[in-house]
Amino acid sequence: MHELLRRVADVDPDRVAVVTHDGSWTYAQVLDAAERAASALTDLAGDAQGGRRLGVVDFEAADVVPLLAAASLVGAEVCLYPPVEPDEVADLARRLDHEVLVTDRDDLDGAAATVLDVRDLLDDGPRGPSAAAVADADTRPHLVLTTGTTGAPRGVRHDWERLLRGVRRVGPAPEQRWLLAYGLHQFAGLQVLLHVLAAGATLVAPAPRRPREGLAAMRALGVTHASATPTYWRFLLAEARGDGLGLPPLEQVTMGGEAIPGPLLGDVHAAFPSASVSQVYAASEFGSTGSQRDDRPGLSTDVLDRGDDADVDLRIVDG
Numbered sequence: 001m002h003e004l005l006r007r008v009a010d011v012d013p014d015r016v017a018v019v020t021h022d023g024s025w026t027y028a029q030v031l032d033a034a035e036r037a038a039s040a041l042t043d044l045a046g047d048a049q050g051g052r053r054l055g056v057v058d059f060e061a062a063d064v065v066p067l068l069a070a071a072s073l074v075g076a077e078v079c080l081y082p083p084v085e086p087d088e089v090a091d092l093a094r095r096l097d098h099e100v101l102v103t104d105r106d107d108l109d110g111a112a113a114t115v116l117d118v119r120d121l122l123d124d125g126p127r128g129p130s131a132a133a134v135a136d137a138d139t140r141p142h143l144v145l146t147t148g149t150t151g152a153p154r155g156v157r158h159d160w161e162r163l164l165r166g167v168r169r170v171g172p173a174p175e176q177r178w179l180l181a182y183g184l185h186q187f188a189g190l191q192v193l194l195h196v197l198a199a200g201a202t203l204v205a206p207a208p209r210r211p212r213e214g215l216a217a218m219r220a221l222g223v224t225h226a227s228a229t230p231t232y233w234r235f236l237l238a239e240a241r242g243d244g245l246g247l248p249p250l251e252q253v254t255m256g257g258e259a260i261p262g263p264l265l266g267d268v269h270a271a272f273p274s275a276s277v278s279q280v281y282a283a284s285e286f287g288s289t290g291s292q293r294d295d296r297p298g299l300s301t302d303v304l305d306r307g308d309d310a311d312v313d314l315r316i317v318d319g
Helices: 002-009 027-047 061-074 086-095 118-122 160-165 187-199 211-220 230-243 262-271
Strands: 016-019 024-026 053-057 077-080 100-103 114-117 141-145 155-159 177-180 202-204 225-228 252-255 276-283 287-292
Touching (some): 002 187, 024 027, 061 141, 155 160, 160 187, 177 187, 211 230, 225 230, 262 276
Parallel strands (some): 177 225, 225 252, 252 276
Antiparallel strands (some): 141 155, 276 287
C-alpha cells in the first residue's frame, strides 16, 4: 500500500489523496505521515513484542490511511476496530491479544493494553524505517474483523500482497473522487481505499459514515463514484427525496455487502441515469468474488467457471 502512495507522490505530490468536510491531504502529505509512522512502528516493535500487532481505534481517514500504509511497509499487523464503546474495545483487545492500541480517543484507559496517541506516530520522529526494517512481500499481514452478524467479530488474517493483487489492473484515473461509505475496518472499505490509491484518485471520507453525511459530501465535495450497501443507498435516496435538493450526477454506483433487491436497482438507475451500476460480492474471510453489471439482482452463473487462477472458487451446494 505504501508503494501506491509513493507512485503518485513522486510524480504529482500535490494531488489530493483524502478529503473530508474538515480539510484535505495530498499524496505527499499522506506519504510523509506514513513514513513517520513506519519509523515509530519499527521502534515500537523493538521495544515490546506487542508492537508487531496493533489495534487501531480511530475512524478518521486522514489518520488511518497513513497508519495502514506504514504497517504494510514494515510488516506490523494492524487491526482496525469498529466504532464501539470502551468496554467493547477492551474486550476486543483481550480476545485478539493486542497489547498496544493506537487511538485518537481519550476514554480507553480501562483497556488492558498500552494506549498510544495516534498523533505521536504520525507527526513526530524521523521519516521512514531503515532498509532492514522493511518487510518482505510475504510477511506483511493485515487483520480484518468480520461483521459479527452471526456472533462476536472474529479476526481474519490477510496479507498485503494478496490484497494488492486485486488492484494491479486498475488504471490511472486521477479525476475520480470516491465516496467512502464503509468504515475502513470493513473489508469493503479497504477495497475502496486500495482501488482509489491504485487509480491515483481521491478518497472523499465524511464522518460519520451515514447516508446523510454521504449525500452532503456528494453535493459539496465533488464525488463522482460511490460504493455502499443497498441499505445505505435506500436511505440516501430517501434523504434526497426528503430535502428536495436533488442529486448530483455520478459516473459509478456500486452496491454490495447485502442482498440487492431488483426494485432498488431500478431506483438507483432512475436517480443516477448517467451512472454505471455494479453489484459486488465479497466477504471478510476470502475477499472479492467479482462484480456484475447486467442490471439483474444476484450472481451470474458465469462465476462458477472462473478459471484455475481465480483467487476464489465458487460452487453450488444443494443442501
